[in-house]
Amino acid sequence: MNDVLDRLSEVLEARKAADPDSSYVAKLHAKGLDAILKKVGEEATETVMAAKDGVPEKVVYEVADLWFHTLVLLSHQGLGPNQVLAELERRFGLSGLEEKAARKG
Numbered sequence: 001m002n003d004v005l006d007r008l009s010e011v012l013e014a015r016k017a018a019d020p021d022s023s024y025v026a027k028l029h030a031k032g033l034d035a036i037l038k039k040v041g042e043e044a045t046e047t048v049m050a051a052k053d054g055v056p057e058k059v060v061y062e063v064a065d066l067w068f069h070t071l072v073l074l075s076h077q078g079l080g081p082n083q084v085l086a087e088l089e090r091r092f093g094l095s096g097l098e099e100k101a102a103r104k105g
């Protein structure tokens with residue numbers, strides 16, 4: 001499953017140098033951080049609305065849009081899905097309460 005994330009992130013990296021007229025992702029990179037954050041916010045809102053509607057296909061569709069735009073955000077900031085997966089892996093060995101305690105320091 002992570003293979004999809006790896007392959008998509010490679011495409012997203014390549015789009016940083018692509019022509020904005022020929023690529024949606026290149027256009028987002030060219031518009032900059034605020035434009036990417038706006039899309040992340042919009043897709044998060046659309047995810048909430050889909051979940052409230054309770055139609056499973058819509059939820060999956062909107063979460064895919066949300067994940068996609070967060071991947072563009074990570075790429076824009078020199079990060080990638082592997083760092084997020086590593087963070088989730090680190091938390092996997094902890095209970096929710098242990099993770100909460102670790103955050104408080």
Ligand SMILES: N=c1c2ncn([C@@H]3O[C@H](COP(=O)(O)OP(=O)(O)OP(=O)(O)O)[C@@H](O)[C@H]3O)c2ncn1[C@@H]1O[C@H](COP(=O)(O)O)[C@@H](O)[C@H]1O
Nearest residue numbers: 008011012015022023024025026027039042064065068069
């Ligand atoms: N997975 C996606 C993907 N998911 C969603 N989107 C785009 O994200 C946008 C979602 O925004 P909205 O739902 O608000 O729809 P919209 O009104 O068309 O959005 P705006 O154009 O107004 O921002 C749409 O334009 C979708 O086409 C995606 N665009 C690209 N990809 C992947 O990224 C790769 C590179 O894309 P390009 O850079 O366009 O070649 C593609 O090969 C795909 O694998």
